[in-house]
Amino acid sequence: xxxxxxxxxxxxxxxxxxxxxxxxxxxxxxxVVDEVIGLVRERRFVVLSGPSGSGKSSLLRAGVxxxxxxxxxxxxxxxxxxxxxxxxxxxxxxxxxxxxxxERWVVIDQFEEVFTRCTDLRERAAFLxxxxxxxxxxxxxxxxxxxxxxxxxxxxxxxxLADPWLPLPPMTARELREAMVGPAQHAGLIVERALTAxxxxxxxxxxxxxxxxxxxxxxxxxxxxxxxxTLAAHETAGGVPGALAALAEETYEALxxxxxxPPASSWNxxxxxxxxxxxxxxxxxxxxxxxxxTRTSPPSPDT
Numbered sequence: 587x588x589x590x591x592x593x594x595x596x597x598x599x600x601x602x603x604x605x606x607x608x609x610x611x612x613x614x615x616x617x618v619v620d621e622v623i624g625l626v627r628e629r630r631f632v633v634l635s636g637p638s639g640s641g642k643s644s645l646l647r648a649g650v651x652x653x654x655x656x657x658x659x660x661x662x663x664x665x666x667x668x669x670x671x672x673x674x675x676x677x678x679x680x681x682x683x684x685x686x687x688x689e690r691w692v693v694i695d696q697f698e699e700v701f702t703r704c705t706d707l708r709e710r711a712a713f714l715x716x717x718x719x720x721x722x723x724x725x726x727x728x729x730x731x732x733x734x735x736x737x738x739x740x741x742x743x744x745x746x747l748a749d750p751w752l753p754l755p756p757m758t759a760r761e762l763r764e765a766m767v768g769p770a771q772h773a774g775l776i777v778e779r780a781l782t783a784x785x786x787x788x789x790x791x792x793x794x795x796x797x798x799x800x801x802x803x804x805x806x807x808x809x810x811x812x813x814x815x816t817l818a819a820h821e822t823a824g825g826v827p828g829a830l831a832a833l834a835e836e837t838y839e840a841l842x843x844x845x846x847x848p849p850a851s852s853w854n855x856x857x858x859x860x861x862x863x864x865x866x867x868x869x870x871x872x873x874x875x876x877x878x879x880t881r882t883s884p885p886s887p888d889t
Contacts, residue, residue: 691729
């Protein structure tokens with residue numbers, strides 16, 4: 587999902603995935619990147635699986651591929667064997683050193699397209715056969731596939747998809763904090779510690795927390811004054827639900843009128859509820875209440 591029309595992205599990617607050129611803004615997954623690369627070097631073939639929104643594509647594009655320096659990054663598309671079969675070809679090894687061949691990497695993102703976009707069964711079978719040959723020969727490329735977790739049953743469809751499968755673990759609180767603070771520091775900004783704590787609280791049960799955090803921080807960046815991203819600005823935006831509602835409303839308003847559903851009255855009622863400020867007294871104490879005196883000390887930055 588793209589950001590709203592005509593808006594600058596700043597140091598955060600919002601709901602968009604990270605791309606290969608975004609490596610300098612991709613934080614929090616360094617340990618997983620090293621683990622994945624090490625496992626592929628050891629086993630020569632790995633399937634990285636995870637639910638939609640878990641960050642598989644971002645990990646490949648902004649983490650693994652830049653770390654490798656040189657790799658073929660592809661998505662299968664409707665004709666994977668015809669389009670990409672040459673990348674899976676076995677290398678010609680010199681007779682004097684049959685296993686001394688240059689290391690090649692093929693990284694296949696959104697591998698589920700083999701089953702969703704490729705409707706030609708012979709084309710699909712040909713690609714899976716090429717994949718199986720490549721993974722079982724020493725002169726084939728190193729292969730890293732990323733696939734949605736709900737396609738796990740397809741591993742039994744073909745020997746090309748046998749183990750190892752590596753589930754992408756959810757990000758820890760420390761990794762999420764690094765993902766929030768790192769891009770800001772790279773851009774010369776400061777994230778208030780209270781803001782990172784609130785964002786972690788609001789997304790604690792979300793299966794794909796990173797894009798939600800990134801979008802809320804992007805909205806905060808648009809509202810910033812000076813170099814500081816603050817909890818106050820986050821609350822003004824209505825928190826994570828409010829930031830999402832603002833994007834949805836902006837996108838909705840940009841649609842041609844004949845494509846707008848639901849009716850504007852229902853939409854406005856929903857977005858108003860989503861953007862409502864927090865109601866818990868502990869979150870928004872009155873300035874002169876015993877539980878919430880006016881803060882006079884400067885905000886504490888998260889580092």
